[in-house]
Amino acid sequence: MKLIIAIVQDQDSPSLVQDLTNKEYRVTKLASTGGFLKAGNTTLLIGVEDNQVDEVTQIIEDNCKTRDFTTSLLSVTTPGDTYMPYPLLVKVGGASVFVIDVEKYLRV
Numbered sequence: 003m004k005l006i007i008a009i010v011q012d013q014d015s016p017s018l019v020q021d022l023t024n025k026e027y028r029v030t031k032l033a034s035t036g037g038f039l040k041a042g043n044t045t046l047l048i049g050v051e052d053n054q055v056d057e058v059t060q061i062i063e064d065n066c067k068t069r070d071f072t073t074s075l076l077s078v079t080t081p082g083d084t085y086m087p088y089p090l091l092v093k094v095g096g097a098s099v100f101v102i103d104v105e106k107y108l109r110v
Contacts, residue, residue, distance in 0.1 A: 003104040004055050006048040010066045010097045015044035018065040022048065027058060055101055065098040086108065 010018060013033070022029050030047040050058055 003107050004050055004052055005102045005104050006046075006050060006055065006058055006062075007100040008046045008048065008062050008066075008097050009099075010044050010046065010062070012042040012044055013081050014066045014097070015046075018062060019046070021065060022046075022058070025057070025061065027054075031092065049104065049107065059099060062097050062099060070094040089092075 008018075019031060025050055027048055027050065032045040032047070034043045034045045036043050048058055
Protein backbone atom coordinates (compact mmCIF):
# COMPACT_ATOMS: atom_id res chain seq x y z
CA MET A 3 0.00 0.00 0.00
CA LYS A 4 1.11 3.56 -0.72
CA LEU A 5 0.23 7.00 0.60
CA ILE A 6 0.19 9.71 -2.06
CA ILE A 7 0.63 13.25 -0.76
CA ALA A 8 -0.24 15.79 -3.43
CA ILE A 9 0.20 19.52 -2.86
CA VAL A 10 -1.85 21.41 -5.47
CA GLN A 11 -3.07 24.95 -6.13
CA ASP A 12 -6.45 25.79 -4.60
CA GLN A 13 -7.99 26.44 -8.02
CA ASP A 14 -7.02 22.92 -9.23
CA SER A 15 -8.35 21.19 -6.14
CA PRO A 16 -12.12 20.96 -6.83
CA SER A 17 -11.80 19.25 -10.22
CA LEU A 18 -9.03 16.96 -8.95
CA VAL A 19 -11.00 15.83 -5.90
CA GLN A 20 -14.08 15.29 -8.08
CA ASP A 21 -12.14 13.14 -10.56
CA LEU A 22 -10.55 11.09 -7.78
CA THR A 23 -13.85 10.46 -5.99
CA ASN A 24 -15.55 9.60 -9.31
CA LYS A 25 -12.93 6.84 -9.67
CA GLU A 26 -13.76 5.79 -6.07
CA TYR A 27 -10.48 6.87 -4.49
CA ARG A 28 -10.72 8.10 -0.93
CA VAL A 29 -9.24 11.56 -0.48
CA THR A 30 -8.50 13.61 2.62
CA LYS A 31 -8.21 17.33 1.89
CA LEU A 32 -6.12 19.69 4.03
CA ALA A 33 -5.73 23.45 3.63
CA SER A 34 -2.11 24.59 3.39
CA THR A 35 -0.13 27.69 2.43
CA GLY A 36 2.81 27.93 0.06
CA GLY A 37 6.04 29.52 1.18
CA PHE A 38 7.18 31.64 -1.77
CA LEU A 39 3.98 33.41 -2.84
CA LYS A 40 2.12 32.83 0.44
CA ALA A 41 -0.74 31.51 -1.71
CA GLY A 42 -3.34 28.99 -0.67
CA ASN A 43 -2.67 25.37 -1.49
CA THR A 44 -4.52 22.16 -0.91
CA THR A 45 -2.74 19.08 0.38
CA LEU A 46 -4.43 15.81 -0.53
CA LEU A 47 -3.79 12.50 1.21
CA ILE A 48 -4.71 9.50 -0.93
CA GLY A 49 -4.21 5.92 0.19
CA VAL A 50 -3.93 3.44 -2.70
CA GLU A 51 -2.74 -0.04 -3.54
CA ASP A 52 0.63 -0.29 -5.27
CA ASN A 53 -0.92 -0.99 -8.67
CA GLN A 54 -3.09 2.17 -8.47
CA VAL A 55 -0.26 4.70 -8.11
CA ASP A 56 0.17 5.30 -11.85
CA GLU A 57 -3.55 5.92 -12.40
CA VAL A 58 -3.78 8.38 -9.50
CA THR A 59 -0.67 10.29 -10.54
CA GLN A 60 -2.07 10.54 -14.08
CA ILE A 61 -5.35 11.98 -12.70
CA ILE A 62 -3.31 14.52 -10.73
CA GLU A 63 -1.27 15.43 -13.81
CA ASP A 64 -4.43 15.83 -15.93
CA ASN A 65 -5.99 18.26 -13.44
CA CYS A 66 -3.04 20.32 -12.22
CA LYS A 67 -1.61 22.55 -14.91
CA THR A 68 1.11 25.17 -14.53
CA ARG A 69 0.29 28.76 -15.41
CA ASP A 70 2.14 32.07 -15.41
CA PHE A 71 1.54 34.49 -12.55
CA THR A 72 2.89 38.04 -12.27
CA THR A 73 3.69 39.37 -8.83
CA SER A 74 5.49 42.45 -7.57
CA LEU A 75 8.54 42.09 -5.40
CA LEU A 76 10.07 45.00 -3.54
CA SER A 77 13.76 45.72 -3.79
CA VAL A 78 15.89 47.78 -1.43
CA THR A 79 19.55 48.43 -2.13
CA THR A 80 20.70 50.45 0.88
CA PRO A 81 19.06 51.82 4.02
CA GLY A 82 17.13 54.98 3.27
CA ASP A 83 16.45 54.06 -0.37
CA THR A 84 12.90 53.93 -1.55
CA TYR A 85 11.17 50.65 -2.17
CA MET A 86 11.11 49.87 -5.88
CA PRO A 87 8.46 47.35 -6.88
CA TYR A 88 9.20 45.37 -10.00
CA PRO A 89 7.11 42.70 -11.71
CA LEU A 90 8.23 39.12 -11.57
CA LEU A 91 6.77 36.39 -13.76
CA VAL A 92 6.64 33.03 -11.98
CA LYS A 93 5.13 29.69 -12.88
CA VAL A 94 2.50 28.42 -10.44
CA GLY A 95 0.30 25.38 -10.41
CA GLY A 96 1.16 21.84 -11.20
CA ALA A 97 1.56 19.57 -8.23
CA SER A 98 4.18 18.35 -5.83
CA VAL A 99 3.55 14.63 -5.36
CA PHE A 100 5.12 12.32 -2.80
CA VAL A 101 4.55 8.56 -2.86
CA ILE A 102 5.30 6.89 0.47
CA ASP A 103 5.27 3.23 1.48
CA VAL A 104 2.66 2.45 4.12
CA GLU A 105 3.81 -0.06 6.69
CA LYS A 106 0.37 -0.64 8.17
CA TYR A 107 -3.15 0.56 7.43
CA LEU A 108 -6.04 0.28 9.88
CA ARG A 109 -9.62 1.27 9.32
CA VAL A 110 -11.46 1.25 12.65
